[in-house]
Amino acid sequence: MGSLSSDAPIHVVLFPFMSKGHTIPILDLARHLLLRRLAATITVFTTPSNLPFVSRHLAGTSASAVALPFPGDIPGLPSGVESTDALPSMSLFPAFANAAALMQPSLEAELQRLHPRPTFMVSDGFLWWTLESASKFGIPRLVFYGMSNYAMAVSYASTIENHLRGPMAEDEPFTVNAFPWIKLTKNDFERHFSQPMTEENPYLEFIMKVAVAMGKSNGLVVNSFQELEPAFLEYWNRECVPRAWCVGPLLPLERPVACDPQLQTTWAQWLDRKRAGGERVLYAAFGSQAEIPAAQMREIALGLESSGTSFLWVVKKRESEIIADVDGGFEDRVSGRGMVVREWVGQRDILMHESVHGFLSHCGWNSVLESVWAGVPILAWPMMAEQPLNARMVAEEIGVGLRVEAADGTARGFVRGEGLAKAVRELMEGEKGEAARKKAKEVAEMARKAAEEGGSSWTALEALVEEISRKRKDHTG
Incomplete structure (x- = not known):
């Protein structure tokens, strides 16, 4: 230059x-x-x-x-x-x-x-x-x-x-x-x-x-x-x-500055506790634009609950109101294992946290890249725009994730809670999930070199x- x-x-x-x-x-x-x-x-x-x-x-x-x-x-x-x-x-x-x-x-x-x-x-x-x-x-x-x-x-x-x-x-x-x-x-x-x-x-x-x-x-x-x-x-x-x-x-490009533990957010402290206990956490977030119907929000909650996996789920205000009504006490039932966050979060910080081993994502391109950078495999659930193409790329082209399957097998169909729970368990514990995790680490190294x-x-x-x-x-x- x-x-x-x-x-x-x-x-x-x-x-x-x-x-x-x-x-x-x-x-x-x-x-x-x-x-x-x-x-x-x-x-x-x-x-x-x-x-x-x-x-x-x-x-x-x-x-x-x-x-x-x-x-x-x-x-x-x-x-x-x-x-x-x-x-x-x-x-x-x-x-x-x-x-x-x-x-x-x-x-x-x-x-x-x-x-x-x-x-x-x-x-x-x-x-x-x-x-x-x-x-x-x-x-x-x-x-x-x-x-x-x-x-x-x-x-x-x-x-x-x-x-x-x-x-x-x-x-x-x-x-x-x-x-x-x-x-x-x-x-x-x-x-x-x-x-x-x-x-x-x-x-x-x-x-x-x-x-x-x-x-x-x-x-x-x-x-x-x-x-x-x-x-x-x-x-x-x-x-x-x-x-x-x-x-x-x-x-x-700057290296992150270590945060004073007294200033950490509640979700950061929660993730730290999961890391100390050796637990794998699924991070779930669908971006700020997607409009998820109430019936589908209910199935997401039930799927995360029945998966048996620890999870950190970021929701918008309207979605939060829906969750509160899921079978009278969803958050109480998952207390300790799951956490629902109702605020703007540092997604990059979450994905880089050592306890996070999977990302349930809408596959917005920023989210895909942040997950790739962190070496975290993706459970792809596209919602809008070019996200279905990103999901294909993630799961089929570069192999750093798996797909959520709709009940009718279509690209935009309704997802049942039991189907989501099965996909979460496969990502977090199954052979396909481990293969995607290994590939995600390899791609993360490629990203850093680039x-x-x-x-x-x-x-x-x-x-x-x-x-x-x-x-x-x-x-x-």
Whole structure:
């Protein structure tokens, strides 16, 4: 990077989408750029209600956060909601995402004021309109999608081969020519992709805007590492645009500071006691977006109870109310063996805890990577978005987990408590679980080597900054 230091200081603009799962890895990217001195200045754009969260995660760095006003009085959207985490229903997502585009004039006013002039911008793919803003100021735009190469490549191949439309049943297996060893179904994809683009399908219209803007951008920043999915990275860079750069896992580079035992959370103390007793703990969490029906929540509780396994289960407020009514006293019956947490937790800290030997997960990509980094096998139960594809990757492609099976055998079917209990026991005690655990440890070592100095992700980030900075310099003369 010496050739860059002799030129103007590198100023990187980051603009994450207003959702914690999208925001956190971009904030980790900011830390990587600053700690490795690949950027001199970083500006992060967000909204007023998200500013405290962003500022906390940037604490101790020189990065600055700028709040852009989020539009109010949007039909159908609750007043004051500035993050998808706070939406009462994900059916409001298209309205929320489209409302974000009204921030464009405010973004451009701030870009005009920034000094030094930005070298390049990394914006979330969902903020498709930032391409136009970046182009106005001659700023190269990189896209951050927060997805795996596997999910992107398989989705693209399935679409161009026209597997997602037509009369085929939702759970009828098909094979894509590009990856003949993979069996997929329509249910592995969001239903929007198999519907016509009409006024009744605003989600697909939004995705098309995102895809067009991505194709015109200068690169794709991928939170993954080359060794995890080489065939899918190679396919994307051969068949698609823009070029993908694997720079992950995007996790903190700093070593964690030992916590004062007096300041530990209740759940951390509970995990410490389990470790002291030599017990294996299953961590269960389904992210902040999934909407789990009450009947399914009840089956999860009963399944965890009957599994006989120690578990730490993180739930949202609405889910907590459902759990309280499960056969009058669920938490009392599992007291000592199971713990229900109703607060924001440090998921990475939980997965890195020595007592945690399994992760019952919705397979959001951040969660998959955090589990991979910790060497913890996954019991995959996808809920939405590209999570079914991630689940296939986890269980079938890289072998670091098992799948939860629905009662009817479909990808999105109802899961009974007894079926969940059986899957939990297999992950935590069975031969398949031990094989996945061994593989998870091997993949964790691969991830660390990729992120270390000289590793594939380390060098890819350097090369990306070098290339995009050179393009910016050539463009401005």
